Amino acid sequence: MRFKNNFIVSSSAIIGNNVRIGDHAIIHDNVVIGDNSTICENCIIGEPGVDSYYSENYVNPKTIIGSNSLIRSGSILYSGSIFGDSFTTGNTVSIRENTVFGKNCIVGTFSDIQGNVTFGDYCRLNSHVQIASKCTFKNFIFIYPMVVFTNDLLPPSNHLIGTSVDDFSQIAAGAVILPGLSIGKHCLIGAKSLVTKNVEDYEFHAGNPAVRIGKVNHLWSKDNKGPHYPWPYKFDRGLPWKEKGFDQWKISDEGKLYFS
Amino acid sequence: MRFKNNFIVSSSAIIGNNVRIGDHAIIHDNVVIGDNSTICENCIIGEPGVDSYYSENYVNPKTIIGSNSLIRSGSILYSGSIFGDSFTTGNTVSIRENTVFGKNCIVGTFSDIQGNVTFGDYCRLNSHVQIASKCTFKNFIFIYPMVVFTNDLLPPSNHLIGTSVDDFSQIAAGAVILPGLSIGKHCLIGAKSLVTKNVEDYEFHAGNPAVRIGKVNHLWSKDNKGPHYPWPYKFDRGLPWKEKGFDQWKISDEGKLYFS
Amino acid sequence: MRFKNNFIVSSSAIIGNNVRIGDHAIIHDNVVIGDNSTICENCIIGEPGVDSYYSENYVNPKTIIGSNSLIRSGSILYSGSIFGDSFTTGNTVSIRENTVFGKNCIVGTFSDIQGNVTFGDYCRLNSHVQIASKCTFKNFIFIYPMVVFTNDLLPPSNHLIGTSVDDFSQIAAGAVILPGLSIGKHCLIGAKSLVTKNVEDYEFHAGNPAVRIGKVNHLWSKDNKGPHYPWPYKFDRGLPWKEKGFDQWKISDEGKLYFS
Structure with missing residues (x-):
């Protein structure tokens, strides 16, 4: 029954191919959502900033959500923020304006990211985190x-x-x-x-x-019968060195981007 | 004005007698709600799991909410979890999949229960708890x-x-x-x-x-002029030994279930 | 696109002049909202108390929100509470019954105020606070x-x-x-x-x-090259001594109200 057509989308929003939007979700002005992303029930995307309450001439800043993203139910993402590809949230997160996430980041349930925060790639925040x-x-x-x-x-x-x-x-x-x-x-x-x-x-x-x-x-x-850190040698779930191992990945084209 | 008919219920959900459902609530596939329960405004019951975003053939696992339960506004309960009778939540809780609660449990506002957690009976979680x-x-x-x-x-x-x-x-x-x-x-x-x-x-x-x-x-x-613990001798609000006292209850048919 | 007419307001609510109400918001019985206030998307104002679930004759207590208030999206304010003028919330706050806030208070995102709490004027709670x-x-x-x-x-x-x-x-x-x-x-x-x-x-x-x-x-x-406290001599954003300084304000008509 999911992803019918019971939501509100601004006429100025740009919605990619194969994007699914849940019931009661609201997509505000000047939001751009990349291909294959999912916006779940009750989400608010591009929440207007504080000036919107006081200025008649307010124009909502652009909000960009990358492709293959998953914004779980009840989350509120403010306008003026940029979320890289494969961005994922838990339920009911709040992310304020002018914040930037790189690709493949995760923000957990009930986390609150204030504005003007910058994250690189592959960062993972669990629940109830406050930045x-x-x-x-x-x-x-x-x-x-x-x-x-x-x-x-x-x-x-x-x-x-x-x-x-x-x-x-x-x-x-x-x-x-x-x-x-x-x-x-x-x-x-x-x-x-x-x-x-x-x-x-x-x-x-x-x-x-x-x-x-x-x-x-x-x-x-005790499980490794050895040191656990540096952890990338011991953990690769959802991480780009999963196939080739951390040392080989570091010298790959992608890995070099992070070790320049 | 509460509990009109302004909500969304899957045709595969089984709703008991005298169940009230608030405005904008969403009841997903294969949810079972027991008699005399209340689902408040904006709740999402049986939220589909992560596979639902990627598989065309996804079937939502059964979600069971016992009778006489009260799910307060804005709460999100995932599919595949079981909530015993008289389950109560605060506002805006998040409970993930494959979690089991016994009877008479309470989960407070903004608490986040990850999946695969098990609770017995009469457990009470206050606000902002993370399991x-x-x-x-x-x-x-x-x-x-x-x-x-x-x-x-x-x-x-x-x-x-x-x-x-x-x-x-x-x-x-x-x-x-x-x-x-x-x-x-x-x-x-x-x-x-x-x-x-x-x-x-x-x-x-x-x-x-x-x-x-x-x-x-x-x-x-200081109030008791004596030890406060073990606390069941000093506190019985909402607890099954309220009428007969803790020692008598322990040897009752119900009490024996917990002291075998 | 904001503040159309896609919300639910009880016929017994009293809505002031120039009040804006967001999509999917719910205003319950006996709520009074002062002039120039904004209730954002998905908010629930005057959430009925626990008796409402069990009594046919339940009458929702009065809820008063002062003028120039801003209740951000997803917030739930219970009935029976009083919020002074210029009350502001972050997203998704929960405030229970019989709580009183003076004027110019702020409650941050994901904060949970239990019932029967009293705040004076100009109190500011950040995110994830539990009272x-x-x-x-x-x-x-x-x-x-x-x-x-x-x-x-x-x-x-x-x-x-x-x-x-x-x-x-x-x-x-x-x-x-x-x-x-x-x-x-x-x-x-x-x-x-x-x-x-x-x-x-x-x-x-x-x-x-x-x-x-x-x-x-x-x-x-280090920035002041001196002591930072008492802080009102060093900080005045949004505070009533901003124009005249703390010492002059203290002996003004308004200041005397707080130093009687």
Whole structure:
């Protein structure tokens, strides 16, 4: 019974081939949806920004959703954001304006991404994640439930400054990250940590406040009978090195894009 | 003005007697709703699983909601899950596929239950709770706001392993529970704890990381002028021992079902 | 394309002048909406309380939304609550019955306010905030993401007791506040704190459990080259002392209302 014709689409929206739209979904002005994407029930795509409530002459900024995307039911994506190909959400996510996602990213149920946030490719956010504006994330970064990235060290202030996270880092459940920090490549932040200082590449920090525990490759996996990190050698579900292995992929044409 | 006829119900859904369905609600294929249940506005019941987006021959698995249930507005229950009688939700909950709830369970507003989770009877989850797949909960377990149960010790990995919680245990606000643990009967986990090891029956653990503080019956209630735990002697709202007291109920026909 | 006429409004609702209502919104019985307010798509205003499911004679209590309010998409406001002028929400908030907000308050995306909570004026809650019933907040209090205010010290019990927070205090991200406490004026609670005891005026507490770190005016701002707190001297966005400065405002007619 899904995907009949019981939704609302602006006449200025551009809908690709083979796009399915669920019941009660609303597609606002100047939304572009790529081929083969699915917008599920009750979603709002291209939600107009705050000026729309106060200006008669408001023009909704362009919203772009890449091809092969799946926006699950109840999600609200604001206008002025760009979502790369194969973008996937859980149910009822909220993503504000002027945010950019690369390709193959996932945002989990009840996650809230403030505006002016940038993600590279293959980032995965679990449920109930909260990202403040001005944070930047490179590629292959996974963020687990109930993590908060903040942007105001002495609240309230006008000095909002995001944190940056580099490729392959993992932020475990319930961590809070203070503003203006730099988290390197291949880091692991332990569950429920309060991160108050920079984290160097390949380091594991944990605790409240978080301290340096050691190198990530000292974390032993009983299942692997060896170190679990750097994790791309141990995990490839939905990732581009699945066929050829991480080392071969790194030197492939695609892999080189991330290791320049 | 409630409960008119402004909703969408699949022709393959089986709707019991005296069921009320709110405006804009969607009941998908192969949903069964028991007598005297209420599905509020904007709910989606039997949300199709991920295969539905990619397979032409997808058949929606059966979803069963017991009688006397109340699904509050904006909630999304996936297909393939079973909800026992008198199941109640807050607003805007998300419960994924292949999850089973016993009878008289409550899931609070903005809680997110991943798939393949099992709850016994009379479990109560407050708001913003996040349960990872493969966790199992017995009966009379209460979970407070912003608690996270995880399932991946060294993320990301393919070794997902849930935690199990036994009867009558209480998990206070903001706790994070690491994967693969066993929490016994009548335990108390303190607010904001990070639980990293097993908890024996009747123990109180708290802290980050959580440590054993002592037996739960050492926790003194100023109001009771005595110990508050085991709590079933002090609290019976909505619970089956309300009329006869906990000790008498334990030896009743119903009580014996939980103490075999 | 916004704000056509594709919504549901009870005949007993009183809708002010120049009110705009989005697609699929539902306005229940006995709701009053002030002039120039906007109710966005999919909102439910005046959600009937639990008795409505069981009583044929249920009459929905009055719900009042002040003028110039903005209720963003997907939000659910229960009946019996009062929202002062210029009330603003993020997307998909849930606010229960018998709760009172003063004027110029903001509640962020995915926040859940239980019933019987009181806020003064100019309070701002960020995303994913959870407030238990019986808590009380005075004026100019800002609460950051993933904060939980609890009301049951030894759960579950029938002894629910809220915490009170006085003017100008700031509760940083991820803090959990235990029940029955008193947080004074101009306090700062650090990120991820577990607050277990009262906080005196102008104090900074942080940690798990939180301890007194010192006076808030000892917190140095590198940007200000001076102390950041009391913050009203450093921050005025959207606040009534923006034109004249905090000290002049305090002795103005409006300011005196808050310093009697």
